[in-house]
Amino acid sequence: MVGRSPALRRVLERAARVAPTPASVLISGETGTGKELLARFVHVASDRKGEFVAVNCATLPKDLMESELFGHEKGAFTGAGDRRAGLIAQADGGTLFLDEVGEMPLALQVRLLRFLQERTYRPVGSTRERRADVRIVAATWRDLRGLVAGGQFREDLYFRLAGYDLVLPPLRERGDDVVLLARAIVVGFAQVAGVGRRELGEAACAALRAHDWPGNVRELQGVLFRAAIDGDGKRITAGDVRAALPRKADVAQPLDERVLALVEGAGSVSTGDVVRALRVDRVTAWRALDRLVERGKLAAEGENRMRRYRVPEVVVEERDPEREAVLALAREHGRVTKRMVMERLGMADRTASRLLTKLVQSKSLQRHGEARNSDYVPA
Ligand SMILES: Nc1ncnc2c1ncn2[C@@H]1O[C@H](COP(=O)(O)OP(=O)(O)OP(=O)(O)O)[C@@H](O)[C@H]1O
Ligand SMILES: [Mg+2]
CATH class of the missing domain: 1.10.10.10 (Winged helix-like DNA-binding domain superfamily/Winged helix DNA-binding domain)
Structure with missing residues (x-):
């Protein structure tokens, strides 16, 4: 991970120290701060011989999550087909990365907790217990303690997962790391087909330092990419950077309000529509939509990639x-x-x-x- 700031160094040192132990690790931090990268770092530094298996609890359909994790027997449910081993079996001897763990349904939380306690599990439709040696690293952008207080996350599971916790600082608290990262990202562009070599001048770096990076490293990647493509010449200038940053007027209005205005104008939107219209990354778009659904401001239809969001019809439900x-x-x-x-x-x-x-x-x-x-x- 690129960065020399004391704030990042401290986290990396703690990560390196916990890595060889069997403890579960909970990583939190704002969007784009490098949670998944840090999870991989913990796995690599752990010396565990098995695989690093990542699963995103937010994008997996709820009713398939159990069989994805624990596997299933042949024909265990409609559409189950052949027997499948599941991700826990795949991560045996390695690390299972549970991304967006706050989105895991309560019923599955119970089963995961049982697995963490007993180290055994039963595939869907099976009567046989299986054993697996899996190190869990979980990540969340949500306040898990808050979810516990609200009854959406099991307290016992929370304590299991948060055996050790790592908090990634936002980019704006990492001083000059933004410049180190920017240089590394631009060098990376040279190796990606289609974008040639680019240099980053002092003035461009100053413009990067001046921004507060709510989308953190992922936002920085996006801004530099746009600056590299839209700017002319080999040198990315301060002007290129400023043109690629979101407009001040856009930023002044909270993202959720802008998303809501977009949905109201369009009737219904997909995550992709929000990405294109508001120039945010997919995760940011999806989270804003998710927050609005949670607050009852939007209704969602369909699963995952097909999912669309619209303003809910007002339904007066009889209280029963x-x-x-x-x-x-x-x-x-x-x-x-x-x-x-x-x-x-x-x-x-x-x-x-x-x-x-x-x-x-x-x-x-x-x-x-x-x-x-x-x-x-x-x-
Ligand atoms: N310190 C770093 N050095 C180099 N690259 C980094 C660093 N931190 C993040 N990145 C890169 O930034 C991108 C976002 O990182 P990552 O996906 O790990 O973030 P995240 O916290 O999981 O984000 P989200 O919460 O949005 O899922 C990735 O391409 C990652 O490789
Ligand atoms: Mg992530």
């Missing part, structure tokens, strides 16, 4: 105390079964079934498992 009691129970335990609803809420079998079905239909709960003993998990 029974439904709310079931949902509260599900949130409290991370899941709920029909039996739990009957026992805890004193409901008759048919009432419990009817309510659970309705909650699945209205997408408040997701159903897992066989008809007779399904788990219902908050969606």
